[in-house]
Amino acid sequence: MGHGQRRKVALVTGGAHGIGRAVVEKLARRDLTVVVADRDEDAGTRVAQGVEGRFVPTDVRVPADVERAVAVADGLGRLVFVNLGAGLARASSDPLTVPDAAFDQMWQVNVGGVWNGVRASVPALSGAAAGAPGRIVVTASLAGLATWPDDPLYTATKHAVVGLVRALAPALERRRVVLSAICPGFVDTGLVPDRYRAGGYPLLSARQVADLAVADHEPGGLYVLQPGGEPLAYRHRGVPGARDADGTVALPPRLEEP
Secondary structure, eight states, X not given: OOGGGSOEEEEEETTTSHHHHXXXXXXXXXXXXXXXXXXXXXXXXXXHHHTTOEEEEOOTTSHHHXXXXXXHHHHHSEEEEEEEOOOOOOOOSSGGGXXXXXXXXXXXXXXXXXXXXXXXXXXXXXXXXXXSOEEEEEEOOGGGTSOOTTOHHHHHHHHHHHHHHHHHHHHHHTTTEEEEEEEEOOBSSTTSOHHHHHTTOOOBOHHHHHHHHTSOOOTTOEEEXXXXXXXXXXXXXXXXXXXXXXXXXXXXXXXXXX
């Protein structure tokens, strides 16, 4: 069978629950074979079996785990889509009391998991010279553009993820990989404190967010979704640039590509 005829495969980290599960199901309905990568073996296996996919036990903090998940996906066909969705939140009335171990874990999962996922999947995604570019969609958060005072660490990690996506996107585009991020508001998943549901606060459904994740994106694009609104491509305001003596904007020198 020729390279262009190999079945299309997707990989979803954090695919056993919430938004990740909805993305898995959405991709399967689009006739992609889906690899579910998650620490929860029971739930991950059920989700994978439900879409006739494959479960790979994965701790996104461990590069070897992520590399193994990518290798399984690439071995099933042509890897074309990766959703990096594993994440943690830890809302607290006194955020400064969060234990050091929890601080480290949140950074390792929310930021390290994205870094490990991008590094592991780009070679497989960019290896498909024919057809459309490969895609990596990161599940960030509106907290990556605004703030969630109940969870400053979550806010900080999602800001880091947004910055990583914006800064990495140009280099990945040259390798035929489109990197983007979705930034939903509060979603009805286990990460949202119960008081939001009890108080009737409007929440997105995981399926609404999954629809946004699989939509067409621009390289480096950030896509916002709030309850009651339509998806919006978010644009950062420009910041003042350095100026030469003659007043023209100076561009920083770029490193030469290897």
